[in-house]
Amino acid sequence: MHSREVIVRTRIVGIVAASVVALGVAGCGSDDSGSTSTPVPSSDTTASATVDAKDLFVNGKASTGAVACGNCHALKAAGTTGTAGPNLDEIAPDDDAAVLAEMITDPNAEIVAGYQKDIMPQDYGTSLTADEVQALATYIDENSDHAE
Ligand code: HEC
Numbered sequence: 001m002h003s004r005e006v007i008v009r010t011r012i013v014g015i016v017a018a019s020v021v022a023l024g025v026a027g028c029g030s031d032d033s034g035s036t037s038t039p040v041p042s043s044d045t046t047a048s049a050t051v052d053a054k055d056l057f058v059n060g061k062a063s064t065g066a067v068a069c070g071n072c073h074a075l076k077a078a079g080t081t082g083t084a085g086p087n088l089d090e091i092a093p094d095d096d097a098a099v100l101a102e103m104i105t106d107p108n109a110e111i112v113a114g115y116q117k118d119i120m121p122q123d124y125g126t127s128l129t130a131d132e133v134q135a136l137a138t139y140i141d142e143n144s145d146h147a148e
Pocket residue numbers: 057067068069070071072073084085086088090091092095100103104107108110111112115116117118119120121124136140
């Protein structure tokens with residue numbers, strides 16, 4: 001019973017805050033004295049706006065079938081030890097995020113010496129969003145030793 005009260009009160013505070021924001025944006029400054037009909041927009045956008053690149057690298061994305069990079073690639077920062085693909089601590093010094101993003105979405109464009117084509121999944125361009133590819137590329141660039 002007590003906890004229920006707390007929840008109700010929290011909600012009301014949220015609604016009032018949202019109304020204040022809505023009024024501010026609308027800028028119509030009416031002498032509002034407790035309007036309650038303003039629909040409260042879902043504030044659930046932060047989760048999808050921020051990409052957790054390490055999580056993607058280690059776990060992949062089950063909802064679209066994107067296979068975890070760490071299954072095949074070692075990267076110390078991610079704690080992965082996969083060996084089917086090259087060790088990503090040892091990418092070329094000049095492999096920056098832009099180059100890496102292309103390697104992720106079009107792996108066969110250039111095959112790393114000693115490896116075969118068609119082993120790395122070819123579908124990351126569709127199983128990951130552009131933001132996710134970019135976040136992974138930046139994550140690898142920033143965490144790799146670039147120790148080729
Ligand atoms: C099924 C195994 C497999 C998975 C899963 C995989 N890769 Fe690969 N990857 C490879 C292989 C094999 C190569 C080398 C052949 C080539 O160049 O395509 C490679 C090459 C690369 C390269 C080039 C490395 C270099 O030394 O230049 C990068 C970068 C890369 N992968 C990133 C990723 C990322 C990021 C993911 C996850 C989104 C991923 N890979 C998932 C197998 C895999």
